[in-house]
């Protein structure tokens with residue numbers, strides 16, 4: 044009888060610790076998965092902040108601090124963003140894009156803790172630098188994204204597409220269905236924005252951008268080439284008019300959407316994206332639109348590893 048009782052206690056203890064241990068292991072691996080999803084979901088906040096502010100200022104002359112201050116979480120006000128001189132049709136579209144980005148920020152922050160708005164450099168000088176790099180020489184006068192509709196659309200060509208490729212890249216790395224659903228929802232609207240911007244530019248592909256005597260198509264080709272060069276991962280970016288071999292089915296030079304040989308969207312890693320938005324091709328060295336670097340675990344760990352290299 045006593046033996047049975049002891050055996051029972053032993054069995055109980057064994058079962059208790061077994062299940063305790065199993066649940067510990069399971070919850071730990073869930074935590075790892077969750078943190079991977081979290082990292083991948085918070086990273087795009089950087090680009091969503093950038094787009095939200097660029098589009099808000101461009102269409103309204105003010106930004107998140109006026110529209111939805113709590114989404115900025117006390118992050119510094121962007122530097123150099125301005126109201127753009129847009130025709131009424133484009134202004135209407137850009138305002139819609141701007142408000143869509145506000146929704147995106149909220150959707151991501153409802154899912155992950157995120158971080159406050161990082162310091163953004165949206166000055167015309169920051170955009171002028173991108174264009175100078177794209178052409179491999181200083182444009183004269185310096186490119187001003189806020190000067191008129193066509194310049195603003197060309198500047199807009201610079202950003203949402205990078206977010207799009209990031210969402211395509213993030214998707215297969217996500218574990219949870221809710222994360223995948225969020226990213227698919229963000230991707231859908233980002234690629235819609237990119238398509239609208241590209242369509243408006245495609246319509247004016249042969250237009251000479253004053254005073255540079257360079258066509259709209261040439262601008263887009265140069266910007267896409269620059270992003271590929273900075274990303275350092277091969278062809279993932281295509282302008283509006285390409286060699287036939289890069290058009291859909293290798294059969295056409297018009298290139299309204301940028302996509303691979305099977306017309307699937309290209310994908311980029313967070314590191315590739317940082318190389319592009321920092322402007323210098325190095326994910327460890329902030330600059331460009333993010334003078335103090337992007338935020339979140341992924342971007343921060345790139346900055347830390349550069350700190351470590353500098354200290355060493």
Ligand SMILES: *[C@@H]1O[C@H](CO)[C@@H](O)[C@H](O)[C@H]1NC(C)=O
Nearest residue numbers: 122164166168169172331334
């Ligand atoms: C913004 O970018 C321009 C061009 O690179 C630079 O001159 C300016 O100092 C930058 N501003 C900040 C606050 O980083």
